[in-house]
Amino acid sequence: MTKVIVVGSGIVGLATAARLAARGDDVTVLEKERDLALHQTGRNSGVVHSGLYYPTGSLKARMGVAGAESMVAFARTHGVAVEQCGKLVVAVSDDELPGLHRLAERAVANGVPARLISAAEARDHEPHVSCVAALRVESTGIVDYRGVCEVLAEQVRAAGGAIRFGAEFLAARTEGTRVRARFTTSAGEEQLAADALVVCGGLHADRLARACGLEPEARIVPFRGEYFELTDAAVPLVQGLIYPVPDPRFPFLGVHLTKMVHGGVHAGPNAVLALAREGYRWRDVAPSDVADALRWPGLWELGRQNWRPGAREVARSVSKTLFARSLARLVPEIRREHLLRAPAGVRAQALRRDGSLVDDFLVQQAPGQVHVLNAPSPAATASLEIAAHLERQVDEALVTNR
Incomplete structure (x- = not known):
C-alpha cells in the first residue's frame, strides 16, 4: 500500500x-x-466558474470547463447546496463591446455554453441591470464549497x-x-x-x-479580495451573477455581484495587496511577509505596469462610496447604504520575477x-x-x- x-x-x-x-x-x-x-x-464567493476567461488549451480552461460539470454533479450527488443559475457579463458602454465580443470568441474556443444577447434580453434575466449588450453564460453556478x-x-x-x-x-x-x-x-x-x-x-x-x-x-504574493453584501432591501436587485467586462490591462475581473447559494448577494471582490499572507484586514500586518514581498522584483514590476488600476483598487478599498459607484455601473439602483461589510479573502497569486502573473x-x-x-x-x-x-x-x- x-x-x-x-x-x-x-x-x-x-x-x-x-x-x-x-x-x-x-x-x-x-x-x-x-x-x-x-x-x-x-472565503471565496462560492462561484462555480465556466472556464470562460482562460487561454484556450490552458489547464485553467480545460479543467475549468470540466469542473463546471463535475463540481455541480458532485454537489448534487452528495446533497451539497448548489444552483446552476448562469451569469451575465455586461458591457455598460459601447467602448466595452470589443472586449465582450472577444470573450464570446473565447467561450466558443473553450467550449463554454454562452451567447451574446441584447440589452433587452439581458433585462429578461436581470431586470435591474444596465448594459448595451451582454454575454449569457449558462454553465456558471453557485455552490457551498x-x-x-x-x-x-x-x-x-x-x-x-x-x-x-x-x-x-x-x-x-x-x-x-x-x-x-x-x-x-x-x-x-x-x-x-x-x-x-x-x-x-x-x-x-x-x-x-x-x-x-x-x-x-x-513567488506567492497575497492579494486581499474585499467583499460587501447587499442589505435585504437591495437583494431583489440581483437575480443571479452579474460581471463587468474585465479590463485587459489589469489581472483581475473587477467587482461583480454574486447571488449566494444560502441566500443574499455578495458584492466584490476588490483586489489590493495584503500586508500579510493571511491578512484579511488592513490592520493585519506581518513584517516578514511584507519584507518578503518587497524583496521580490516581480512585485515592483507588477506595480509599475498596473499602477493606475491598482490605485483605483486602493481608493475603492477605503471608500464605500467608490465601491458602490462601481457596482452602480452594473445595477444603477445600488447605493452606498445598501452595502454591508463582509469577510474578505486572500488570493495566493504566483508572480514571476518579471512581474507577470502565473x-x-x-x-x-x-x-x-x-x-x-x-x-x-x-x-x-x-x-x-x-x-x-x-x-x-x-x-x-x-x-x-x-
Whole structure:
C-alpha cells in the first residue's frame, strides 16, 4: 500500500486526498488550522466558474470547463447546496463591446455554453441591470464549497485516511525511496515517513516548496479580495451573477455581484495587496511577509505596469462610496447604504520575477514530491479535475523515486 502525506485541507488538498484514498492509498492530511477550508476555499464567493476567461488549451480552461460539470454533479450527488443559475457579463458602454465580443470568441474556443444577447434580453434575466449588450453564460453556478470539503473529508476518513488538525508542516526531505516530513503539533515536533508527499500549501506554497529543497519559479504574493453584501432591501436587485467586462490591462475581473447559494448577494471582490499572507484586514500586518514581498522584483514590476488600476483598487478599498459607484455601473439602483461589510479573502497569486502573473495552474515535481505552486480561481471549481491531475503527478513522482 502506498503511503501518501497531503499538506493542506483546502478543497484541492482534500479532493486529492479523497481521490488517493479511494484507490487504496494510505493517506494522512496535515492541516495547521483547527478546521477545514479556513483560508482561500472558505472565503471565496462560492462561484462555480465556466472556464470562460482562460487561454484556450490552458489547464485553467480545460479543467475549468470540466469542473463546471463535475463540481455541480458532485454537489448534487452528495446533497451539497448548489444552483446552476448562469451569469451575465455586461458591457455598460459601447467602448466595452470589443472586449465582450472577444470573450464570446473565447467561450466558443473553450467550449463554454454562452451567447451574446441584447440589452433587452439581458433585462429578461436581470431586470435591474444596465448594459448595451451582454454575454449569457449558462454553465456558471453557485455552490457551498465548505459543504463540498466536508463531504471530501468524510470520504478520506471512510477510506481509512486520517486528517490531523493543528499539525503545521515545516519541511520534508526525500531519503532514498521515502519522504520524511516534519511538522509541529501542540505536543511538539513530530516526523512522518511516506512514499509520496503532496503539498497544497496555498498562501504558503512557495515557502513550503523551498523548505522541501525545491526552488519555485515564482513567488506567492497575497492579494486581499474585499467583499460587501447587499442589505435585504437591495437583494431583489440581483437575480443571479452579474460581471463587468474585465479590463485587459489589469489581472483581475473587477467587482461583480454574486447571488449566494444560502441566500443574499455578495458584492466584490476588490483586489489590493495584503500586508500579510493571511491578512484579511488592513490592520493585519506581518513584517516578514511584507519584507518578503518587497524583496521580490516581480512585485515592483507588477506595480509599475498596473499602477493606475491598482490605485483605483486602493481608493475603492477605503471608500464605500467608490465601491458602490462601481457596482452602480452594473445595477444603477445600488447605493452606498445598501452595502454591508463582509469577510474578505486572500488570493495566493504566483508572480514571476518579471512581474507577470502565473496565469495557469502550476505544479512542480521532485522525487517523491508534488507541489502545487499556483492554484487561484478557478481552482475550487476545478478541484476534482486538479485532483485527477495530481494523482498522475504522484504516480510519476513515485516512479522517479524508485
